[in-house]
Amino acid sequence: MSGLSMSSILRRSLIHRRTRSFSALIALTVSAAVATALLTLYADLDSKLHREFRSFGANVVVTAPDQAHGLPPDTLKKIGLVTSPDARIAEFGYAVATTDRGTPVVVAGTDFGAIRELNSWWQVDTWPSSTQTDVALLGQRAAQFVTNEHSVQLDFAGHPLTLRGVGKLRTGGDEDSRIYLPLAAFSAWTGTQASVIEIQIPGGASEVEASITRLREALPGMKVEPVRQLVEGESRIVDKTHALMYGAVLLIALTVAVSVLATLSASVLERRRDFALMKALGGTQSSLMAMFLFEALILALGGVVAGYVLGSAAAWTIGKINFHTASWPRIGVLPLVLLLNLVIATLAALLPVRVLRSLEPAALLKGE
Amino acid sequence: MENLVDQGTRPDCAVIALIGVTREYAGHGGVVRALDQASFSIVAGEWVAITGPSGSGKSTLVNLIGCLDRPTQGELVIDGVSTSSMSPAELDRFRADKIGFIFQQFHLIPYLSALENVMLAQYFHSMTDAKEARSSLERVGLGHRAEHLPSELSGGEQQRVCIARALINNPPILLADEPTGNLDAANQKIVADLLRGLHATGHTIVMVTHDPEMAALAQRRIALSHGKVFCHPVNGPVVSLER
Ligand SMILES: Nc1ncnc2c1ncn2[C@@H]1O[C@H](COP(=O)(O)OP(=O)(O)OP(=O)(O)O)[C@@H](O)[C@H]1O
Numbered sequence: 001m002s003g004l005s006m007s008s009i010l011r012r013s014l015i016h017r018r019t020r021s022f023s024a025l026i027a028l029t030v031s032a033a034v035a036t037a038l039l040t041l042y043a044d045l046d047s048k049l050h051r052e053f054r055s056f057g058a059n060v061v062v063t064a065p066d067q068a069h070g071l072p073p074d075t076l077k078k079i080g081l082v083t084s085p086d087a088r089i090a091e092f093g094y095a096v097a098t099t100d101r102g103t104p105v106v107v108a109g110t111d112f113g114a115i116r117e118l119n120s121w122w123q124v125d126t127w128p129s130s131t132q133t134d135v136a137l138l139g140q141r142a143a144q145f146v147t148n149e150h151s152v153q154l155d156f157a158g159h160p161l162t163l164r165g166v167g168k169l170r171t172g173g174d175e176d177s178r179i180y181l182p183l184a185a186f187s188a189w190t191g192t193q194a195s196v197i198e199i200q201i202p203g204g205a206s207e208v209e210a211s212i213t214r215l216r217e218a219l220p221g222m223k224v225e226p227v228r229q230l231v232e233g234e235s236r237i238v239d240k241t242h243a244l245m246y247g248a249v250l251l252i253a254l255t256v257a258v259s260v261l262a263t264l265s266a267s268v269l270e271r272r273r274d275f276a277l278m279k280a281l282g283g284t285q286s287s288l289m290a291m292f293l294f295e296a297l298i299l300a301l302g303g304v305v306a307g308y309v310l311g312s313a314a315a316w317t318i319g320k321i322n323f324h325t326a327s328w329p330r331i332g333v334l335p336l337v338l339l340l341n342l343v344i345a346t347l348a349a350l351l352p353v354r355v356l357r358s359l360e361p362a363a364l365l366k367g368e
Numbered sequence: 369m370e371n372l373v374d375q376g377t378r379p380d381c382a383v384i385a386l387i388g389v390t391r392e393y394a395g396h397g398g399v400v401r402a403l404d405q406a407s408f409s410i411v412a413g414e415w416v417a418i419t420g421p422s423g424s425g426k427s428t429l430v431n432l433i434g435c436l437d438r439p440t441q442g443e444l445v446i447d448g449v450s451t452s453s454m455s456p457a458e459l460d461r462f463r464a465d466k467i468g469f470i471f472q473q474f475h476l477i478p479y480l481s482a483l484e485n486v487m488l489a490q491y492f493h494s495m496t497d498a499k500e501a502r503s504s505l506e507r508v509g510l511g512h513r514a515e516h517l518p519s520e521l522s523g524g525e526q527q528r529v530c531i532a533r534a535l536i537n538n539p540p541i542l543l544a545d546e547p548t549g550n551l552d553a554a555n556q557k558i559v560a561d562l563l564r565g566l567h568a569t570g571h572t573i574v575m576v577t578h579d580p581e582m583a584a585l586a587q588r589r590i591a592l593s594h595g596k597v598f599c600h601p602v603n604g605p606v607v608s609l610e611r
Pocket residue numbers: 363366393394395400401402420421422423424425426427428429
């Protein structure tokens with residue numbers, strides 16, 4: 001063996017007191033893991049929640065002032081210009097037709113591809129393709145108004161139309177009493193254009209408000225309304241979840257910090273005689289402090305490495321279970337986790353050193 | 369200063385000089401005066417034994433001389449430097465340079481080998497040098513046990529490691545608080561021989577001991593009683609400073 005460096009002294013010390021070192025390492029791993037998991041989930045929370053809310057469908061509705069004339073043909077294009085690219089948009093035209101049983105039924109022209117994305121919560125057994133023109137999606141109740149679900153006979157103001165019923169729809173709402181068909185076929189048949197556009201703006205209440213303002217400017221004369229209940233409910237839930245998450249992070253971080261502090265402090269204090277000896281050998285306060293600090297920081301770093309892996313795995317699992325999509329590890333949380341652990345370790349090392357300073361080496365080295 | 373001359377030492381040669389040094393401890397049961405107005409000096413190369421009953425202030429005195437503790441009152445001069453004006457950091461540095469400690473309980477770091485324990489003193493003094501540390505162990509007859517942990521050494525061997533560590537930075541003053549207190553007769557003899565050798569090479573040795581045989585090795589005895597110092601001049605009868 002050649003020299004004796006601080007790192008070799010520390011290595012020996014850590015190995016010699018392996019139980020204590022291990023529990024300090026565990027404590028610091030737990031603190032890093034908890035911080036990693038919570039921060040990862042926290043960062044994912046917004047997008048996760050909004051994704052959840054997206055499945056509830058539209059949050060903004062644009063309506064023509066005059067139902068009979070429908071919306072100007074360039075409305076869809078204008079909406080596309082003022083909303084974000086991942087907004088989901090679907091057009092609807094409505095009319096009342098009569099079935100072959102003589103029952104009046106609401107028929108709606110739309111784009112099946114678009115509503116499938118917009119209303120992902122709809123329960124549909126088979127979606128009609130968006131390329132065919134003679135297909136229909138029958139609301140569960142509307143299906144009872146026709147003689148043959150697979151060959152639907154309709155009449156609108158003396159114009160007959162036969163559609164292939166491809167699938168059935170169940171929402172528990174008005175949709176159940178409607179028959180959906182492609183918009184082009186609807187317009188050709190009824191002579192009416194789309195009169196309603198439903199939009200699903202991604203993001204929270206503020207994004208929705210901003211989009212509504214832009215839409216109103218872009219579409220003068222149209223009615224642009226939020227689906228009030230949904231937007232407000234969403235922001236309230238997001239706010240509540242944030243607050244909950246914040247509270248949990250603080251509480252857990254505090255608990256973990258206290259236990260790390262206790263473990264590390266005990267580990268320093270149990271060596272007060274070593275400390276006194278080093279002092280007798282000429283060690284200065286700062287060199288001894290550096291030694292304890294270095295040891296704590298090494299443990300903290302080890303804790304960050306292990307804790308980041310464990311915490312990311314925990315976040316992934318929690319995301320999978322609660323949101324059905326995994327939270328991928330975020331390298332962005334690492335600096336914060338590192339900082340947190342280093343601060344805890346530094347405090348834990350410096351607090352007992354302050355105590356040690358007041359202990360007298362003379363008293364500690366005296367016989368017992 | 370006249371006091372010092374009275375005690376048969378020349379203050380200009382003094383490597384350690386105490387002038388009216390008092391150390392009081394503020395305990396729970398009131399103030400304890402562990403050392404009371406101690407004034408004496410020790411010249412370079414002298415071997416002094418400090419004796420006295422338990423609780424008379426021997427350890428207190430040694431810790432003061434070793435700059436591990438500071439006087440409540442009075443002045444302590446070591447190697448011509450007054451320690452009262454030093455900052456804590458200066459005192460740490462001073463201690464590393466001037467003092468080698470030999471403890472009754474050895475105080476070896478359990479997870480460092482004998483060699484590393486010696487090197488620890490180098491580490492806090494200047495630079496570690498394994499070769500030098502090894503030769504220091506050889507000097508106490510433990511060259512072959514350098515890689516052993518303290519738990520693998522006998523009490524006597526541990527004390528020799530402690531002495532090797534005290535010597536490594538070649539301090540002018542060696543302080544030994546009951547160096548043979550935990551040792552059997554055979555080991556006591558080894559340690560006594562080592563101290564004799566060190567004295568011969570010019571080290572100043574201040575040694576606390578209960579053992580008359582050990583005390584007899586020293587050139588001079590300083591007796592303590594209830595914190596008061598009674599000096600035995602070289603080859604002379606007890607001279608009380610008080611009465
Ligand atoms: N830290 C302290 N706080 C309070 N009193 C103390 C402290 N250290 C020592 N004393 C008291 O000071 C007196 C001298 O103590 P010291 O340790 O110097 O005795 P000693 O001569 O070394 O005894 P021993 O032979 O038993 O080691 C004792 O009465 C002791 O109780």
